[in-house]
Structure formats: structure tokens, C-alpha cells
Amino acid sequence: MTDLLKLSGVHTHISRYHILQGIDLAVPQGQVTMLLGRNGAGKTTTLRTIMGLWQASSGEITLSGERIERLATPDIARLGVGYVPESMAVFSDLTVKDNLVLAARDAAMDDRQLEWIFGFFPALRRFWLSRAGSLSGGQKQMLSIARAIIEPRKLLLIDEPTKGLAPAIVMALIECLKEIKRKGATILLVEQNFFAARELGDSVLVMDNGTIVHRGEMAALAADVPLQERLLGLSLEAHQ
């Protein structure tokens, strides 16, 4: 299996704080890799460092074998990395359509890509000319993911997409992400929801205090409650 993304010995400082303390991880092509860990473990900082939003103070990050840790965020995006931040990246005052037009940047929106996205997220077709600010939380999250996949991406970084959403919406979102996965996407996914983690994850990385403390198959961690309690402080069931 080819590793699409690799981090070796990555350290990140935020002002005087040493947050990432030597991250080694690999994200295999065509798989969903879950990134779990307690609050404050460094999951968001890891995604932001890959995306160039924080600069690694040392270590190497490669995408398809190419070093990216010194590149600026727009250049990393141009190489095919899509990022869905925790705080839903949508422009509330713009329509759903304009949010997607902007996300497609200089490329004209491709009709086939758009139909593909409507297939996952039918609500976006329904509210095409509505202000994004008028959408529900779940619909905003769907728009935020749609913005990240409006152009073909090699790699998607998604930060806690189910956070704060009602259970029915969470289930719908999991189905959408499964479909995106079925189409062969490679995803690094931060997620604390048990169903989402178990349903979507092929492999799992667990972080604590800025390092990776466990790596393995998601199914193996999902089946091992004592290990979950040791690594996460409580079982995945309790994270629902």
C-alpha cells in the first residue's frame, strides 16, 4: 500500500508553546485514517501543520513523496489537499452557489463534479440560491465539505465534522463520507463520535500530549474497550 502523506519527526511551536512533539504518521492512499485523542492532544494542530497554517519548526512532511512542510497554504491546496476546519468554513452572507464558485477558485465549476456533490448532499441543490447563513448546522457542514471537494483532491483533512450536530444529521453525514470514501478518497479524519470512527476508519492513530501514542486498525481499537479507556481516558462509546 502506498503512503500518500507522511510526517516524520514533526514539531510545531505556537508562540512559546511546544505543541507537536515529534509526530510520525502515514496516511495510506485510498484509506480513511482516524486521528483520535483527548481534548488538547494536538489533533487540530496536526491538521493545521499539514495544511501550512502553522509552520512545522522541524521535521518532514511529504505528499506523494514531495516535501511540503515549507510551502504556503495556497500551494499545498494547489497540490490537491482539501481542508475542512472544525469551525465550518462557509461564507454566511454568500449563497450556496457562490460559496462553491469561490471554493473552485480559478477553475470553472465542473458540472459533473457538481452533480457528484449533489448526489452526496441533495440539500445543496435545494438551497442553491439561499444564503449559506440560513442553512442548518448539518447543511453548513455539508457545504463546508462540498467546498473542499469541489475540485478533485488527492487528500482530505477533515476536523470533527459531526461535532454539535443532531444524531440524525450525524448519520446522514456518515453516509455521505462513506460514499466519498467508496469513490476512493484518501482522508485524515479527526472524529470523536464512536459510530463515525468505527464506520469510517480503516486505520487509527491516537494522540496524546503532542505525540502519537497508538497506531493500528480501527476495528481492533473499536473491539478493545480497555485499550480505549487507557488511550482515550474513556471508551469510544462514551464519546458519542
Ligand SMILES: Nc1ncnc2c1ncn2[C@@H]1O[C@H](COP(=O)(O)OP(=O)(O)OP(=O)(O)O)[C@@H](O)[C@H]1O
Ligand atoms: N493559538 C494557540 N495558542 C496557544 N496554544 C494553542 C493554540 N492553539 C492550540 N493551542 C494549544 O495546543 C494544544 C493542542 O490543541 P489542539 O487544538 O491541536 O488539540 P485537539 O487535540 O485538536 O483538541 P480539541 O479536540 O480540544 O480541539 C492545546 O493545549 C491547545 O491549548
